[in-house]
Structures are given as C-alpha cells and as structure tokens.
Amino acid sequence: MVNLIICEFEKMKRQKIIPVIIALSTFFPLLVAGSIKLGMNGDESIRYLRMKFDFSYTMMFGYGMIFFEPFLLGILGTLLFFKERDADTFKNIKTVPVSTEKLILSKLVVLLIYSVVYSLINMLFLIFFTFLLHAGEPYDLLFKFMYSVILGVGICIASLPIIVLLIYFNKSYMISIIFAFFYCIFNWCIVGAASTDGIVPKVMNFFPVVCVMNWISGQLVDNIIRDNVSEEARALFASSFHTVCLLGVTTIVCLVLIFRFYKKWTR
Amino acid sequence: MDYFAIETKNITKIYDEQICVSNLNMHVRRGTIYGLLGRNGAGKTTTMKMLLNLIEPTRGKILFSGKSLHENAKKILPHVGSMIESPGFYPNLTGTENLKIFARLRKIRNTEVIKSALELVGLSFEDKKLYSQYSLGMKQRLAIALAIMHNPDILILDEPINGLDPIGIAEVREFLRMLCKENGKTILISSHILSEIAMLADDIGIIEHGVLLEEGTIKDLEQKSNKHICFKVSNPEYASRLLSANFGISEWKVEDTGELVVSQSDLFMPDIIRTFVQEDIDVYKASICEETLEEYFKRITGGKGIG
Secondary structure, eight states, rough: OOOHHHHHHHHHTTTTHHHHHHHHHHHHHHHHHHHHTTOOOOOOOOOHHHHHHHHHHIIIIIIIIIIIIHHHHHHHHHHHHHHHHHHHHHHHHHTTTTHHHHHHHHHHHHHHHHHHHHHHHHHHHHHHHHHHHTOOOOOOOHHHHHHHHHHHHHHHHHTTTHHHHHHHHHHHHHHHHHHHHHHHHHHHHHHHHTTTTTSSSHHHHTTHHHHHHHHHHHHHHHHHOOOOOOOHHHHHHOHHHHHHHHHHHHHHHHHHHHHHHHHHHHH | SSSSEEEEEEEEETTTTEEEEEEOOOOEEEEEEEEEETTTTHHHHHHHHHHHTSOOOOOEEEEEETEEHHHHHHHHHGGGGESSOOOOOOOTSBHHHHHHHHHTTTTTOOOHHHHHHHTTTOOOOOOOOOOGGHHHHHHHHHHHHHTTTOSOOOOOOOEETTTOHHHHHHHHHHHHHHHHHHOOEEEEEEEOOOHHHHHSSSSSEEEEEEEEEEEEEHHHHHSSOOEEEEESSSSHHHHHHHHHHHHHHOEEEEEEOEEEEEEEOOSSSHHHHHHHHTOOOOEEEEEEEEOOHHHHHHHHHHOOOOO
8 A cells, every 4th residue: 555655656756736736835825924914013912923823824724725725636636536547557557456446545645645745834834924024923833733734634535525526527637627626616605605694504514624614713713812703603613523423424425436436437 | 287377268248238259268378379369359458358357257267377367366467467458657757667656566676677677678777758758669668568577477468569660570579489488478469460470379369259260279270271272274164074074073163363273182183184184185283272371360250351
C-alpha cells in the first residue's frame, strides 16, 4: 500500500497542480490578512491583536478551506482518478497484479494527504502574512495547527461525493471541474438558506461540508477570542457525535460507490 | 513439471450476445514460442486478456503450469510479462520514470534491472525525453522492456512488432528467440503477419471468428498443407481423359491458365509423362506443387490472405 501511495505521488510529477495548490494556499491567507489589516482601529493591546488573528483564522477556514478546498480536491481527484484511464495503464497495473480496491484506496490517501498539506500551508501563510502586515498576533499555534489537520481530514471526507460524481460520469476534465465548482456553490447555497431561516440548522448539518464547518465553529468558539457569539449562532453548531457519524456514513457510502463505478469502467 | 506452460480448456468470451472467443483449447509448450495467428478482430487480444486475468472468461478454464489462473492469479501473474494492445504509460514521465513506477509496484528495488531492460530494447536509462515525445517504435520498445523487466518465466505479447521499423522487427525477433532458446522462457505472441509468426514460432495456433481452427508445430501445418501435381500440356482435355482411363484419377481440374492440376501427389510422374508423350501430347511442364502457409491459412479460414 505504501508503494502504491508513493507511486501515486510519482505519477503527479511535472503536473502543474502542485504549484497551483501552493499558489492558491497563499491567496486566501493574503486576502484575509489584508482585509483584517484594513479593518484595524489602531488598538495595539495583546487581546485585540490576538482577537484579530483569531478572526483571520476563522475567516481563512470559512473561505479558503471549507468552500474552496472541495473544489480543489475535485480537480485533484480528477487528475488522480482519470490518470490510468487517460494513460491506458490499467492493464499494466492489473497484471502486476494490483487490486482495484488498493489502487482506489491509495488515490484517496493521496487526496487526504494533499488536503491536510493544503490546510497546513494555508495556516503557515496566514501566520506569515499576519506578521508581515502586522494584522494581529499569532498565538496558541499548536492548537490551531491541530485543528487545521482535523479540518483537512474532515473536508477531504466531505468532498468524497464529488469524487463519486466524477467517477460515475467519467467525462472530460472540464465537466469534472464544473461538477466540483457546483458542489462548492451548492454548499454556499445551503449556508445561505440557513441564514435566511430557509432550512432549520439540524437539516443543514446533514450536508457533510456544512456539518464540518459548523462542528469546527463550535470547537473553536470556546478556544479563541470572539465577542458576541449569539445563541442563534450556537444553535448551528454540530455536535462531535453527529459529525463523526455523518462523516463515517459519508465515507462508507462514497467508498462503496467509488469501488462500484470505478470497477465498472476499468473492466 | 507440467508439459504445458499455458493451457486453456474451452474458454469462451461472450459480450452481450456477441461471441468473441468460442471454446478455445490452446496448448503452449514450456520453453517454446507459440504464435497466435489471426486477422484483426479474430479474437487474439480477447484471448490474451483472458490469459492475463484482465477479463473473465464467460466459460472455461485457464491453466498456467497446471494451476488454475482464476484461483491462483496473485501467484501466477508476477511470473508473467505482458504487452497488450497499444503501449500504455504516463505521458508526463520519462521512460525510466515509468518503469520505476512499475518496478516499485513489483517491489523491485534494484534499478540495474530497469537499466538492463531498457538497454536490451535499445533505449537509454538516462534519456530525459518524456513518454509523450516518444515515437511509436520507442513506445513499443518501452512496452517490451516493461514486459521483461522482472525476468518473467512467461511472456504474453500482443502484436509486439507493431510500429517497429524492419530493423527493429528483426532485432525484436532475435531478442525473443534468444529469450526462448537461451533463457528458457515461454513466449506467446500474437500477430496478423503470417511471415513473422512463421519465422519466429515453434508452434502456431490459427484463430478466426474466435475459434481456434488449427494448432500444431510449423512442420505439422506444412504436412497438412495440400500437395498436387501440375501439368502444362498441349491438350489438357485429352490428357485428363487419359488420367482417368489409365490411372483411375478422378480428382483433377483444368485451370484457366490451361494447366491440368491433379490433387493426388503420390503418383509416379514418369509413367504419366510417358503415356502423354505416347499419345502425342506435348508436355511443357510437370511439377509437384505445395501449398504455402499463406495459402493454407486462406483455405482453412475460408477467406482472404493475411499480412
């Protein structure tokens, strides 16, 4: 299995996705740190600066990761899962022999690694830009890095439905990118509907990406400096039990479907 | 040790309602080159895909050294090298990088193995050219390198000389012969080019519409091919009547060219020629004609020629 994972990374050599991921990892932290800097009132107190950093941190989660990362993982998933189809290498792999299940799992592990790495790079760049622009004071970094890793894992699992769709439709790269884009828009819509009381919070938390977002918001709210968290906002937070169960079910259902569809077109 | 390295028992492959391979019984002797000969679409690739466990036979059994492929695929396939249809590699990697990936999957740590496989097919280990920039011949060579890289006992090669230039074809032929004769490898090779198979193979199987029509050594097939006596005479009609009356020959025909062709080849020719001369028939030519492998192929497949 380790060999398969290493091979998946080697197959990505000379593909522009890696520089793209790094470039995108810098975009949201820069945007967030810049906007925080513009909104600062000149208060130099430690509490204020730390609160601003916490604000940057949660904003980066919201925009850079929860809504953008599924899109990025969709593109990456397309590259990973269409690789054998486009290069016509299934026959070489199957005659080694490598089972289709192991091949799929190795690709998903690579996707997970990329997700966590993207999450961590985002965090690193946020610290960097916060220092550079003096847009707050980074603190409690171990805790924040830990949640970045957890979020990377959570968002990767929550993005599996895109991978199912990509494999099911087995179309071009462009169609796959459109699918990934619409999945992100769909999640935005769910959040938007909740804010206008269109859907009750409990229903909203049955959508994996939104659930991860609401769970992590609940986890962070007691550990960062935030003023004025309303009771309505607290009602949106998903419990750990609910989140673990939902992500567990998502993983199982998506794995079954991915195995089924992938085997169908590699037969 | 089993006499046959590969043996199939009534393997059949049906897609929807189309029968691609029907009750195929193939016998590949250990340490020999077996040529599977057939036109495009005859069922060669489907057969090879079944032998490599890439597709499941609808019916029948495949045995490698007497062991069922279906039950022992994980043990059997690591000892098989293959090349099926067109070469398939990652276009963004060099040839060496591509082979390194498959070497890793096969748990081969020694890069010397890759180097020697590439050198054997005339490719460079240090070459920085990406696979997407390879010519068809180079792609084909890389596919052969992949097939032999792990030193397999059995090679299954589907049309390996496609895209190669005449020198490349000769090199591959020599190389496969060397692998078989000096290293004792068993090679199953498919082709639609009869001359190639005839030059290379010890045994031949002829497949048409998914059915294995003939199987045997080159000598067997040559013996099975038709022989006949051919006369060019001044009066073929009278000559044929003489053949019937004096020699009891019933199977003869006069060709459009005026040649008299007698199906029996075991007749004593001087007697026939003497009779013709005595009856004032001029004899311009008298010879025993043998069917070529191509004519034999045409006859048993009931159609056009090949390659």
